[in-house]
Each structure stands twice: as structure tokens, then as C-alpha cells.
Amino acid sequence: MVKELIHLFFPRVCPGCSDALLRNEKFVCHTCIVQLPQTAFHINPFDNPVNRLFWGRIPIYASSAFLYFRKSGIVQELLHALKYGNQPEIGTFLGSEYAQTLVKGDPFCSSDIILPVPLHLKRQQQRGYNQSAYFAAGLAENLNIETSNSVLHRNDFISSQTKKGRFERWQNVSTVFEVSKPEKVHNRNVLLVDDVITTGATLEACARQLFLSGAARVSVLCIAAPVN
Numbered sequence: 001m002v003k004e005l006i007h008l009f010f011p012r013v014c015p016g017c018s019d020a021l022l023r024n025e026k027f028v029c030h031t032c033i034v035q036l037p038q039t040a041f042h043i044n045p046f047d048n049p050v051n052r053l054f055w056g057r058i059p060i061y062a063s064s065a066f067l068y069f070r071k072s073g074i075v076q077e078l079l080h081a082l083k084y085g086n087q088p089e090i091g092t093f094l095g096s097e098y099a100q101t102l103v104k105g106d107p108f109c110s111s112d113i114i115l116p117v118p119l120h121l122k123r124q125q126q127r128g129y130n131q132s133a134y135f136a137a138g139l140a141e142n143l144n145i146e147t148s149n150s151v152l153h154r155n156d157f158i159s160s161q162t163k164k165g166r167f168e169r170w171q172n173v174s175t176v177f178e179v180s181k182p183e184k185v186h187n188r189n190v191l192l193v194d195d196v197i198t199t200g201a202t203l204e205a206c207a208r209q210l211f212l213s214g215a216a217r218v219s220v221l222c223i224a225a226p227v228n
Contacts, residue, residue, distance in 0.1 A: 015081035015090060016074040027093045028078070037068040037075065038101070039225065045107055050225055053200035058207050061189075061217040062107040065225035066098040069196060075224050079195060083127070088134045091195070094223055095138020102143065108219055111191035113184060114140050114147040117206055118177070120154040135223055136193045145191070151181045152206060177206050179213040186214035197222040 012021040016032035041048040045062035054060040067075045082090040102108055116132035124130055133149045140147035156176040179185060190210050194203055197220070207218045 015085065015087060016077050018077075027087075027089055032074050032078075033097070035074055036097075037070075037073075039065050039068055041065055041225075042102055042106055042108070045219075049228060050197060050200075050220065050222065053197070054204060054207075054220075057200075058204050058211075059217075060203075060207060061219045063220040064108070065197060065222040066094060066101075067224040069224035069226045079224065082131050082134075083195065086128065088129045088131060091131050091134030091223070092138040092141075095135040095140075095193075096142050097138075098221070098223075099139050099142030108191055108221060109143055109145075110189060111143075111145055111219060112188040113151075114143075114145050114191045114193060115152050115185075115206075115210075116147075116149060117192065117194040117202055118149070118153045120156065120176075132194050135195065139191075139193065139221065148181075148184060151179060151184045152209070153178055153180055175205075177209045179209050182213035185210050187216050190215045190218045191221060192218055193221045195223045197225050 013019065014021055014025070014029035014032055016028055016035075019029055019031075021027075021029055039048075041050055041064040045051065045064050048064065050065050051060065051063035054063065069075050069079070078090055078094070081087045082094075114136045116130060116136040119127070119130045119132075130149065136147045136149075139145070154176050155178055192203060192206055192210070197203060203220055203222075207220075210218050
């Protein structure tokens with residue numbers, strides 16, 4: 001009753017289109033869900049635009065991104081609400097939605113543990129949460145795979161990656177990640193997840209530390225990848 005009164009005066013809105021959510025719509029309206037620009041990269045996880053980012057750099061096993069990202073539209077609005085609008089549940093929702101498109105034979109489903117790319121403690125305190133950890137939680141629950149937010153961590157507070165080129169991004173993150181619990185990844189298949197992938201520098205830096213800690217293989221899943 002209290003929730004209904006709150007929603008009467010402060011109606012919940014869809015972060016994708018700003019329309020009021022119906023009673024049976026949790027976080028995103030049905031119209032926006034149908035219009036989500038899915039990549040279908042998971043159908044060919046060994047040869048797609050995300051996987052190719054790592055070719056010749058690091059042996060990432062399989063890679064994919066759920067959605068295409070453009071500088072306008074539903075995905076940008078969802079990501080903005082997730083990262084800056086204090087709506088971490090959107091990450092869990094997107095992880096759950098993506099997990100439902102993955103089939104049992106996909107290499108991602110045979111992972112032993114899901115690890116989100118960590119935020120530096122200072123940035124996480126500013127935001128209040130790690131958006132990639134919520135995406136990981138949505139995947140983990142629906143794929144029945146262990147997840148952990150304490151295996152990988154950042155050692156340094158780095159500047160924003162937004163306007164940096166590939167080499168600058170790599171320099172910015174190459175030494176800032178550390179595996180604090182190597183026994184959790186040794187001889188295991190790790191699924192590394194993040195929100196948006198551009199050059200892949202951050203994920204590459206994380207993967208290198210995972211391999212140094214004995215990971216058998218590393219795969220990558222992201223919420224979104226930019227349209228080329």
C-alpha cells in the first residue's frame with residue numbers, strides 16, 4: 001500500500017525512454033526491451049568485433065557484448081542511469097536479460113567464476129557501487145555460476161579513459177590491477193565482465209593479471225560495444 005501511494009505521486013519511469021512504467025514492468029518498459037539493439041556476437045564468440053580487439057595482444061578465449069552503443073538512444077540512456085543515476089538494478093536486469101540469450105553450449109556458460117572489472121575504492125565510494133558487479137550478479141544468478149567482487153582490485157585511482165586513444169588507455173591501466181585471491185582463479189575458466197568496451201585496454205590489463213595468477217582461460221562479456 002505504501003509503495004503504491006509513493007508510485008502514485010512519484011511514478012517510476014523507464015530510464016530508456018522516460019515513459020512511466022506499468023505495474024508489471026520492473027526497471028525497463030517492454031517497448032524499450034523489444035527495441036534493445038542486440039549484437040548477437042555470442043553466436044560467433046571466437047570471431048566478432050569484440051574478440052578481434054584482443055587478437056595479437058592477449059589470448060582471450062571468447063568475447064561478446066550484449067548491445068550496440070550509440071551516442072544517443074536507449075542504450076546510452078540505460079548506461080547513464082546505471083552509472084550516474086543511482087540505478088544499479090539496471091545492471092542486474094541487463095545481466096539477467098543477456099544470460100537468457102546464452103545457450104548451454106556457449107563457452108561463457110562453462111566458466112567457473114565471473115569477475116567484474118573493479119572500480120577504485122575512491123570512485124566506488126563516490127558512486128556508491130560498481131555497476132559491472134551488478135551486471136555480473138545478473139549473469140551469475142541466471143547462469144548458476146559463482147561470482148566474486150573481491151578477487152580483482154585496483155591499486156590506483158586513474159584518470160578517465162573517455163578521451164584517450166588505445167595506447168594512452170593501455171598506459172593508463174597497465175599496472176593498476178591486482179589479483180588478491182589467486183587461488184580463486186588458478187586453473188579455472190574466468191569470465192571477466194565490464195559495462196562498455198571500446199579499445200579493450202582495461203579488460204586486457206585485468207586479463208594479464210588473471211593469467212599471471214594461473215587462470216586456465218579468460219573470456220569477456222560486456223553490456224555494450226560501440227557501433228563501428
